[in-house]
Amino acid sequence: MSSPRDWWRSDVIYQIYPRSFADNDGDGMGDLPGITARLTDLRDLGVDAVWLSPFYKSPQHDAGYDVADYRSVDPRFGDLGDADKMLAEAKQLGLKVIVDLVPNHTSSEHVWFQEALAAAPGSPERERYIFRDGRGADGSEPPNSWTSVFGGPAWERLDDGQWYLHLFDVSQPDLNWGNPEVREEFLSILRFWLDKGVDGFRVDVAHGLIKEATLADWEYAGEILGGLTPEGAPPPPMWDQDGVHEIYRQWRELLNSYEPARILVAEAWVQPADRLARYVRPDEMHQAFNFEYLVTLWGADAIRKVVDRTSSANAAVGAPTTWVLSNHDVVRHASRLGFSDGKDHRNGIGVDDPQPDAALGLRRARAASLQMLGLPGSAYLYQGEELGLPEHTTLPDDFREDPTWERSGHTEPGRDGCRVPIPWEADSPSFGFGPADASWLPQPAAWAEYALDRQRDVPGSTYELYRSTLRLRKEHDLGNGxxxxxxxxxxxxxxxxxxxxxxxxxxxxxxxxxxxxxxxxxxxxxxxxxxxxxxxxxxxxx
The missing domain is CATH 2.60.40.1180 (Golgi alpha-mannosidase II)
Incomplete structure (x- = not known):
């Protein structure tokens, strides 16, 4: 069995997307009090920990991944007192809590960026971000050819002529991690939440903090799930630079000063497997999501090869493998596996796109989840997968909020389909998501059949399959097997x-x-x- 210090090697962690988990006040947006009230359900499911996507103060241009204040809670979700109550309730129930950290960029409404806009080129305020003069005789061309992973250029020009880098939305300026002030600020942010009692941090875009020093041109389109180099392309100058590891060694040193053990989890879309394993060396992060496993097509040979390749790479540095099949950035695997065309369907499905076979998708998803949870290592579940929830593949376009929808010129549906509020009670308003009918994204009528109260204590239901699986996984200590x-x-x-x-x-x-x-x-x-x-x-x- 794992000791308290290495729980991260084997635990099953449940991802909560706060907007869509549980709405306490009926405004149609999930919140921290709603999460707190539902933690008992997660304890009963049998998970060991929860990971919360961002709940910090944010204008919500990218669903909270545009952070305006890392030490506060957005009023849509509650306040710091609600965060304290949630942490206390989780501890009482024996659940660990991991929170999201977004260090690659801030919101354009962050005080630092507002100070940068008010300051002159070359000022200390602008040195916190990546500002450059443009190319061409009058500086009217972007500093390089990089594109945003949400579509369009990765540079935005100010009235004074300078440009700033945003690998994501224009409202998400990239920080300059070569600046000591940036590094000290994030150490302080880590301490703030560690002192509140969080058990770890999932680090957003962990492979993106350091950019190649010359900002050399890269003539390839950015990817919504960035970091996977297109075939035939040179290594991307904005992803997986060696300098990121110095940052994480410093963070690990800080986390090691806390008891009990606190962890760092890398969201790093990095290949090949031995490059990803560098993030989980003994003095760096504890876990890195196995996205290569997530995107592997359904088939015995392909899955065996990816399990071998990634497990071996991690074992070489003494790290566990961290399995995952769904999250808030990819099409839910109950829909992704409903295709038999041999194509990768991770990046959104719109109403006019070919639709998955729902029955086939759920059948394969149940099989895939049972297989994943039988593997040694840790595992992450995405809220609603224990109910067998499919993607909302017929979401009306008028409701889409993902910035990739607009920035791609309405050619990429984006990630809203996997972010729809989940159903708890079939016959309640908003299927029990909240006390009213309000729901920030519309829920499909068919989701009534997936509601928790339709599946709890029902033999053969997807929920009961997950609950039985998690119980046996723990009884047989498969995570440490x-x-x-x-x-x-x-x-x-x-x-x-x-x-x-x-x-x-x-x-x-x-x-x-x-x-x-x-x-x-x-x-x-x-x-x-x-x-x-x-x-x-x-x-x-x-």
């Missing part, structure tokens, strides 16, 4: 983790379990003769 593959037909993937056999059948023909196997869990019923149907995962003792 060791994986060994079994020889199987090409369309079957099977491994042992401790005393548990995990088998997934990807093929058309039913697969046989080893002789004498005693089935503990199955994502769908077995055949009458005890075989494993297609797109089904089984946990067994053999």
């Amino acid at each position: 060791t994986l060994s593959w079994l020889d199987t037909p090409a369309d079957v993937l099977a491994f042992r983790n401790g005393d548990i056999l995990v088998l997934t059948n990807f093929g058309d023909a039913p697969a046989e379990l080893p002789l004498g196997s005693r089935v503990l869990l199955s994502s769908e019923p077995l055949t009458e003769d005890g075989k494993v149907p297609q797109d089904v995962t089984v946990w067994a003792r053999a």
Whole structure:
């Protein structure tokens, strides 16, 4: 079993998207009191910790990832007193709390950026961000060819002629991490929340803080999930620069001064696996999301290869692997896996796009989740996946708020479809999301069937499958286990983790379990003769 100091090696952590989890005051926006009131449900589900996406003061141009004040709570979500109550309730329930930290950029409404706008070129205020003169005879061309991951140019020109870098929205100016004042400020922010009792930080765009010094041109489009280099392209000068590691070593030193253990989690879209593993060396971060696993297409050979490749890279630096299938930036896996066209469907689905097969998607999602939770290491769940929630793929365009929708000229649907408020009670206003019908994004009528109160204590429901899986995972200490593959037909993937056999059948023909196997869990019923149907995962003792 894990010791209290290394809980992060094996725990299951549940992502809360505060806007869409639970609305206490009925204004249609989730809030901290709503989260606090629902923490018991998460304890009962069987997770070990929660991670909250940003709830800081923000104009919300990018759903809170444009932070105006890192030491306050946005009034939409409550106040610092509500944060304290939430932390206290989580501690009482035995749940750890990880909060989001957004260090690559601030909001354009942050006091620092407002000071920079009021100051002259070359001033200390502007040195906190990345300001440059333009190219061309009159400086009217951007300093380089970089594009925003939300679409359009990555530079914005001011009236005085200078340009500032924003790898994301124009309202999210990139900080200059070569400036000692920036580094000291974030150490202070870390201390503020550590002293409040948080158990760690998920670090947004962890691979983006340092830019290549010359800001050299890079003639490739930015990606909404940046960092994965297009085929044939040189290494991107804005992602995964070696200088980021010095920052995280300093942060790790600070976190090591706190007891019990506090952790750093890297959101780093970095390949190959050994480059990502550098973020989780012993003196840097504790976890890094395994996005290569998340984007792997459904198939035995592909999944086995990515599990081997990423696990080996992490093991080489003594780190666990951190598994994930869904989050607030990608199409929910209950919809993503509902396609059989061999394409990557992670980046949003609009009403006019080809639609997933809902039944196939849910069947595969249940199998994929059971497989993931059987792997050694830690795991993250995204709110609502325990209900089998699909993407809202028919969200009316008029409701879209993701900046990528506007900046792409309405060609990229964006991420709103995975951010719709989740259903708790089928027959209540807003499906129990809040006390009123208000919901900041409209909920599909079909979501009534996914509501928690329709699934709790119902044998075979997705919720009960997750609850049983999490209970057995803990009982058998699978997070701290060791994986060994079994020889199987090409369309079957099977491994042992401790005393548990995990088998997934990807093929058309039913697969046989080893002789004498005693089935503990199955994502769908077995055949009458005890075989494993297609797109089904089984946990067994053999």
